[in-house]
Amino acid sequence: MKLLLTSAGISNATIRRSLEDLLGKPIGEADALCIPTAQYGHPWLGPGTSAWEFISGRSEHPMVDLGWRSVGVLELTALPSIDDERWKPLVGETDVLLAAGGDALYLGHWMRESGLAAMLPALADTVWVGMSAGSMVMTPQIGAEFVGWTAPSGDDRALGVVDFSICPHLTLDGAPGNSLAAAEQWAAALDHPAYAIDDQTAIRVADGEVRVVTEGVWRHFPKG
Template sequence: MKLLLTSGGVTNASIHAALVGMLGKPISESDALCIPTAMYGHPRVGPGDRAWQFISGESENPMVGLGWRSMGVLELTALPSIDESHWVPRVREADALLVAGGDVLYLCHWMRESGLADLLPSLTETVWVGLSAGSMVLTPEVGDDFIQWRPPYDDDRTLGLVDFSICPHLAPDGQPGNTLAEAEQWAAGIAGPAYAMDDQSAIAVVDGHVEVVSEGQWTQLKG
C-alpha cells in the first residue's frame, strides 16, 4: 500500500499534493471508501454527530469532502456478519481508504476481526489515508498514553506496517493537543523510532521510502 499518515487530515496544499501524487490522478477521478470505525470506540468522538460529520464530508478534518468521484462507507464492525464477496471486491476497486481517528486499539481490533488487516498486503496500489488513530494503527505500538479501550484478548499491539510510531496533534503549550514535553515523555516509553507532528503535517510512505510532508511543526523524537 501507499500510506499517507496524517495527524489532522488533508489540511494543506502540501499534503493534498502528496495525496494526488500517490493516487497518480486527480481526486475527482478517484474512488474512495471511508472507514469511521475508530470513532465509535472513543468517548469524545463517537458514536453520534462527529461520526456523521466524517462520513458526510462535513468534518473539520478534510478527507471525505475533497471532491472524490465516488465515496462509500466501509464499517468494519459489520463485516464479520456478511460474506466477503459483498465487500472485498469494493475494497480492491477503491483507489483510497480514508480512515477516521478515534480509538486506535478499537480500530485495530476490528481490522483484524473483519479480515481487512489480512487483505492489506495485497492492496499494492491502494492509498491508505489515515487520520490520527487511523494513522497510528499501522505503527508497531502506540504507548500507554493513547490506550483507552482494550480488546478482549488484552493485546495492545498495533499492526506494524511501518517501523515507527506516531504522536499526533503536536501543539504549543496551552493549546489543545499534545505538547512537545508530553510527546518526549511518550517517546521514552516507545521501543523504536518515533515522530511527533501537528495537524499540518503527515508522513508519506511509498515503497518503504518515508518522507515527512509538512507546513507546520514536526520532530523525530527517536531515530
C-alpha cells in the same frame, strides 16, 4: 499499500499534493471508501454526530469532502456478518481508504476481525489515508498514553505496518493538543523510532521510503 498518515486529515495544499502524487491522478478521478469505525471506540466521539459528520464530509478535518469521484462507507464492525464477496472486491477496486480518527486499538481490533488487515499486503496500489487514530493503527504500538478502549490482548499493540509510532496533534504554543514535553516522554517509553506531528503535517510511506510532508511542525525521535 501506500500510506499518508496525517494528524488532522488533508489540512493544507502540500499534503493534498502528496495525496494526488500517491494516487497517480487527480482526486476528482479517484474512488474512495471512508472508514468511521475508530470513532465508535472513543469516549469523546462514539456513534452519533461525529460519525455522521465524518461520513457526510462535514467534519472540520478534510477527508471525505475533497471532491472524490465517488465515496462509499466501509463499516468494519458489519463485515464479519456478511459474505466476503460482498465487500472484498469493492475494497480491491477502490483507490483510497479514508480512516477516521478515534480509538486506534478499537480500529485495529476490527481491522483484524473483519479481515481487512489481512488484505493490506495485497493492496499494492491502494492509498491509506489515516487521520489521528487512523494513522496510529498502522504503527507497532500506540503508547500507554493513548490507550482508551482495552483490546482483547490487553496491550497497546497496533498493526505494525510501519516500524515507527506516531503522536498526533503536536502543539508547541500551549494550545490544546499534545505538548512537546508530553511527546518526548511518550517516545522515551518506546523501543523503536517515533514521530510527533502537528495538524499541518503528514507522514508519507511509499516504496519503502518514509517522508515527512508538512506546512507545520514535527519532531523525530530515533530509536532509543
